[in-house]
Amino acid sequence: MKRIPVTAKILAPIALKRDRQSDRSGSVRSVTGTAVRGALASLYLQQHGWADDTFNRLFLNEASCRFSPLDPGPKYFPSTAASCKREGINHALVDQLWYRIAQHYTAGLVAETAASPWRQCSKERCQADLKRHDGFWEERANNDLREMNNDRQHVAAHVGIDRHTATAADAILYTLESTLPSCEKKDLYGWLLADDKALDGLKELLASEGYCISVGHQRTRGYGDIRIQFGDAVEAVDLKTDAGNWKQWSQKLVTFLSSPPLCVPDIDPEHFYFSLSFPTGAIFVDKFLRYSLDPATMLSWLSPMSSVDNAFPIQDRPIHNFSSGGTMRWITAVTKHERLRGWNAAHGLPRQFEWSVARGSVYVYCFQGTIEEREVLFQQLKDLSKDGIGLRRNEGFGTVIISDDFHYQFRNQREVES
Numbered sequence: 375m376k377r378i379p380v381t382a383k384i385l386a387p388i389a390l391k392r393d394r395q396s397d398r399s400g401s402v403r404s405v406t407g408t409a410v411r412g413a414l415a416s417l418y419l420q421q422h423g424w425a426d427d428t429f430n431r432l433f434l435n436e437a438s439c440r441f442s443p444l445d446p447g448p449k450y451f452p453s454t455a456a457s458c459k460r461e462g463i464n465h466a467l468v469d470q471l472w473y474r475i476a477q478h479y480t481a482g483l484v485a486e487t488a489a490s491p492w493r494q495c496s497k498e499r500c501q502a503d504l505k506r507h508d509g510f511w512e513e514r515a516n517n518d519l520r521e522m523n524n525d526r527q528h529v530a531a532h533v534g535i536d537r538h539t540a541t542a543a544d545a546i547l548y549t550l551e552s553t554l555p556s557c558e559k560k561d562l563y564g565w566l567l568a569d570d571k572a573l574d575g576l577k578e579l580l581a582s583e584g585y586c587i588s589v590g591h592q593r594t595r596g597y598g599d600i601r602i603q604f605g606d607a608v609e610a611v612d613l614k615t616d617a618g619n620w621k622q623w624s625q626k627l628v629t630f631l632s633s634p635p636l637c638v639p640d641i642d643p644e645h646f647y648f649s650l651s652f653p654t655g656a657i658f659v660d661k662f663l664r665y666s667l668d669p670a671t672m673l674s675w676l677s678p679m680s681s682v683d684n685a686f687p688i689q690d691r692p693i694h695n696f697s698s699g700g701t702m703r704w705i706t707a708v709t710k711h712e713r714l715r716g717w718n719a720a721h722g723l724p725r726q727f728e729w730s731v732a733r734g735s736v737y738v739y740c741f742q743g744t745i746e747e748r749e750v751l752f753q754q755l756k757d758l759s760k761d762g763i764g765l766r767r768n769e770g771f772g773t774v775i776i777s778d779d780f781h782y783q784f785r786n787q788r789e790v791e792s
C-alpha cells in the first residue's frame with residue numbers, strides 16, 4: 375500500500391458532536407476515519423446499489439485500503455506536550471517525555487530546581503505552571519511549528535421541527551456547534567493507505583461527485599459538505615535510514631539523561647531506547663477480547679508494562695526476553711482510555727461502545743543486546759510502523775510512529791511564535 379496525503383476544503387459548516395445522545399454536546403474538531411470511510415461507503419452503495427468486489431477492497435479489506443481521520447492540522451501534539459497555563463505556546467512549549475524517563479530512573483526523586491524547566495514556565499516574570507497541551511500543528515522550517523488555532527468554531531441556534539405538523543415545534547430550541555470554512559485552501563488534513571487498484575476505485579467514485587462528500591451530523595440541514603483532494607504518494611523510507619534515525623534518537627536521549635540538570639546515574643550508552651507513539655489512537659484487546667492499554671497484549675515480542683507494585687526501582691522491573699536474543703524492558707508510558715462511540719448506518723443502530731487508547735499516547739522501551747540482535751528488533755519496528763497495530767486499522771486506528779523527533783526537538787522549553 376502507498377501512503378497518499380489527503381486534504382479537504384470545508385464547503386459548508388461541519389457539525390461533529392462529541393456525544394450522539396446529548397443535544398448540548400460539545401463538538402470535536404476532527405472527522406474520524408470511521409466517518410470518512412462510512413461517508414464513502416454510503417456513497418458507493420448509493421451509486422452501485424450493492425457491495426461488490428470493489429466495495430470489499432475499498433472498505434472491508436485492511437490490506438488494500440485504510441482511511442485516516444481528517445484533522446484541522448497535519449500533526450497532533452503527543453500527550454507529553456505541555457505549555458504555559460496562561461499564555462500557551464507563546465510563552466513555553468516543552469515535551470515532558472524525556473524528563474519523565476528520568477523520573478522513572480530516579481523513582482521521582484528529581485531536585486525541584488532541576489525539574490523546574492518541565493514544570494514551570496520560564497518566561498520572564500511568568501512562572502505559571504505548565505499543563506498538557508492539546509491540539510494540532512504543522513511543521514515549519516528550522517524545526518519550528520505553527521499551531522492550528524481554534525477560532526473557526528461557531529454556535530448556531532435551531533428550532534425543532536414538529537413531527538406531526540412538519541412546522542416549527544413549540545418551545546423546542548437547540549444549539550449546534552460547528553466548524554466554519556476558512557479562507558485557506560485546505561481546512562482538513564489526513565492520509566490514505568491504498569494499493570493502486572483501491573486508489574483507482576476511490577478516484578472513480580469521488581470523480582462522479584466532483585470529489586465532494588458529506589460528513590458529520592445534520593447533513594439534511596445542509597451541514598457537512600467537504601471537497602477531498604489527493605496529494606502525490608509518499609515514497610517509503612528504507613530500513614537503513616529509519617534505523618539510523620532511531621539509533622540517533624536513543625543516543626541523544628542517553629546524553630540528555632546523563633547530563634545536567636538531570637544527571638541520572640547508571641545510564642548505559644550501549645542500551646537502545648525507542649518510543650512508540652499513537653497519533654490517531656489505537657484499540658488493543660487481549661486474547662479474551664478485553665480492552666487493554668498495553669501494546670504488548672497485541673505484540674508478543676514487546677515487553678509488557680509493569681504493575682505499580684514492582685515498577686520501582688526500575689532495575690527490578692521484569693525483563694522480557696526477545697525471541698532472537700537480547701532483552702527488553704518497559705520504561706514509561708503516558709496513556710489513557712477513551713470511549714469510542716459511533717453510528718452504524720448499514721444497521722441504522724448505534725455502534726457498540728469500545729475503549730481505545732487515546733490519541734497522542736506514548737510508550738518507551740529499552741533494549742539490551744548485540745548489534746545482530748538489534749537488527750532483528752529494527753526489522754520488527756519497521757514492520758510495525760508499516761502495518762500498524764490493533765483493531766479497526768482501516769478506520770485510521772493503530773498508526774505507529776517510532777521514536778518521534780518531537781520529543782527531541784522540544785526536550786527543553788521553547789517559545790513558539792504564533
Ligand SMILES: [Zn+2]
Pocket residue numbers: 458459460461465466495496497500501502
Ligand atoms: Zn508563561
